[in-house]
Amino acid sequence: MNQSSGSGLPIRVLVVDDSAFVRKVLREVLGASADIEVVGAARDGLEALEQIAALRPDVITLDLIMPNLDGFGVLANLPTEHRPRVVVVSTHEAQSILGLAALEAGAIDVVHKPTALATTDLYDLATELLAKVRAAGRGRPPAPLGPPAARQQGARAVRGARAPQLYGTRLVAIGTSTGGPQALARLLPALPQDLPVPLVIALHIPIGYTADLARRLNERSTLEVVEGSDRLLLRPGLVVLARAGQHLRIEHTSDGLHARLDAVSFAPFRPSVDILFHSAVEAVGAKVVGVLLTGMGDDGCAGARAIHEAGGKVLTESESSCVVYGMPRSAIEAGVSTVSCTLERMAEEIQRWL
Known part of the structure; x- marks a missing residue:
């Protein structure tokens, strides 16, 4: 290499x-x-x-x-x-x-x-x-994925994890790029079916891929995984994958959190992790956990800084498990990462910060 x-x-x-x-x-x-x-x-x-x-x-x-x-x-x-x-x-x-x-x-x-x-x-x-x-x-070659586990088996909550009301998290937002589909296919099945918050994802991937990817991730996980649609109401246990070619924003209205699609705003990538993270802060303030997984470049660093400055938490994947150690490293070097851990431990860390 x-x-x-x-x-x-x-x-x-x-x-x-x-x-x-x-x-x-x-x-x-x-x-x-x-x-x-x-x-x-x-x-x-x-x-x-x-x-x-x-x-x-x-x-x-x-x-x-x-x-x-x-x-x-x-x-x-x-x-x-x-x-x-x-x-x-x-x-x-x-x-x-x-x-x-x-x-x-x-x-x-x-x-x-x-x-x-x-x-x-x-x-x-x-x-x-x-x-x-x-x-x-x-980078390093990602390990091939095995067949999807049975959905009914599920994942158990981490023993000793903090109760949701202690921190009050309302949203988990994930950003990833190169190696992201494989990372998500390992992370999402490790999260419990009764996850008490919605989870939103911005992934750099070619246009036309996200509907099929959402279906494949849904088959692997006990969580419900869908491709983002405009004005979709977010709820606990729902995973929303940003549609390739459009930004995903989070909007807080009187009846809850909604996904909004935006194909107009300029950013080097569409969907942009920065735009997703910034909108999450605007919607729920400190009650967001941002997660940066494997990926090239620094998309998500500015958004992670916004989460950090608002009082939210930023979790970054460590170099040892990243296919490409770009996006997480940018947040760590910027001093805005709360915790850095391997992909294998990320589900546990997400639950701990709920």
Whole structure:
């Protein structure tokens, strides 16, 4: 893991795609950056596995639909030692379902390529692709998820956790990016069915993914998980996932807390964790627990500062369990993190601060 080790060596990337034109464009886009070295290209999954064994790349860009052996076959057969991080670059009619399945199988992130492949539109992917390959190069491969547990089993409340009325929390707000779907799929099932507050989430993920992701998270958890809709009434035990491409704000009215969708406000990411956190403070003041999980960049840092200054609590995932230690680190370095803990302990910490 050259980049994550701090050696300063370029990120070594293998491009895997059955289209010669796509391979050419991706090699040009990635190879133009001094911090990235394209070490090879493969036309299908079988060739990819051969080159992974021979070249030991740090990152592979992976098409999902290929002859001989598809992208899922590659993910299932990656070596455990020197395992490369995978950024999926693919398009398909069922792209969100396939992309989520790839994330569950161990991919680190997803980039959509245009449906008309032999066009210069592929070059428009450059900024997103470079950012995600760099994040993958600095990160660690997420562990593949197992099958969802039975919903009726549930999660038990943490013994000795504070009663809700002692702190008076009314809302838990979570922000995450790279590695976020996998982190949420581990965190939400660890929370109890009788969670006494609503939980809202802003996740950086491609447009079209959040409805399917909410359904998959709902299957894994005893909590009810839904994609955000405008004016949705929040209630205890409900988890609302911000719709990709729209900001999620929290509004306090006479009949309770509501989700509001906003596709107008400017922010580097949509949905923005900062916008969600700021609106949570406006709605409930100190009665919010903000949580920053794995992710690249610093979205959420300004919002975490607002929570901290209002008297709320900010929980950050520790570096040891993050796929990419960017968003939590920004809050810790800003001095606004109340507690830093591993993902495995985060459900317990959330309950303790209720």
